[in-house]
Amino acid sequence: MSCSVNLRGVSYKHNKKDLFNDINLNLGHEEKIAIIGSNGSGKSTLLKIIAGLITPSNGYVEIFHNKIFNLKDFKRYRNDIAYLPQDVSNHFLCPTVIEDVIFSLRARGENKEDALLKADEILEELKIKHLKHRVIFDLSGGEQKIVALAGLLILKPKIILLDEPTNALDEESEKKIVNILNSIKKSMIIVSHHKSFIDSLTPTIYKLDNNSLERL
Ligand SMILES: Nc1ncnc2c1ncn2[C@@H]1O[C@H](COP(=O)(O)OP(=O)(O)O)[C@@H](O)[C@H]1O
Ligand SMILES: [Mg+2]
Structure with a gap:
């Protein structure tokens, strides 16, 4: 099977205590999987390891079948992986929606006209065109999550990692x-x-519990 992400014996220790041990996971091409688990079980930490933000204590991640041993190895895949953090309120870099959505594209050297065209497309696709000129901090939690998602999708990532995307939403x-x-x-x-949320997205669910990952 062609995989986007494989975890091979991934472990993580925090303060000398094992948060999880020997995690193995395969994410197929265009596959959607969900990870559930109680608070503090290590879900966000595991996602940050896959996003290349933390190095595991043991084991390694493969991105498109290439082994990643450190954050430097990860660098060439940075554009392929989008990560939506659990708390998006610190995620925004610009005051208004349109400025923020084009920010990363502009940082990659795209000219303003093309970036604005791409932003229009993505805002249309996510049905938030009416928010284009709004100040982000005036938006609801749900609207902010969708704006953050727009800022990720405009970069055309191949892999998307979402940490509690419906946390505290109506x-x-x-x-x-x-x-x-x-x-x-x-x-x-x-x-x-959110069990009902997950069930409406994918039948492939894993649970992080007792330091390990189990397929439900
Ligand atoms: N770098 C870190 N700094 C502080 N605490 C951490 C760190 N890494 C992990 N932890 C601790 O590990 C546990 C798991 O955290 P987390 O991955 O956020 O779990 P979850 O997302 O499942 O709620 C928490 O108790 C957290 O305090
Ligand atoms: Mg978390």
Whole structure:
């Protein structure tokens, strides 16, 4: 099977205590999988390891079948992987939606006109064009999550990692996010403990519990 991400015996220790041990996981091409687990079980840490933000204590991650041993190895895949953190409120770099959505593209050297065209496309696709000139910090939690997602999708990543994308959202915002995620044909790992949300996205669910990852 062609895989986007493989975890090979990944372990992580924090303060000399094992957070998880010998985790193995395969994420197929354009497959969606979910990871659930109680608070503090290590879900966010595992996602940060896959996102190349933390190095595991043991084992390694493979991205497109290439072994990653350190953050330097990860660098060439940085553009392929999008990571939505659990708390998006510190994620924004610009005051308004449109400025923030084009920020990373501009940082990669794209000219302003092309970046604005791409932003229009993505805002249309995510049905948030009406928010284009709004100040991000005035938006609801749900709207902020979708704006953050737009800023990731505009970069055309191949792998998307989402940490509790519906955390603290109302039912309507959750439905919007379900529709968006179901319309995206990319490899995806979704961390959440909303069972109904996960069930509407994928049948492939893993649970992080007792330091290990178990397929449900
Ligand atoms: N770098 C770190 N600094 C502080 N605490 C950490 C760090 N890495 C892991 N932890 C601890 O590990 C545990 C798991 O955290 P986390 O991955 O956020 O779990 P989850 O997302 O499942 O709630 C928590 O108790 C957290 O305090
Ligand atoms: Mg977490």
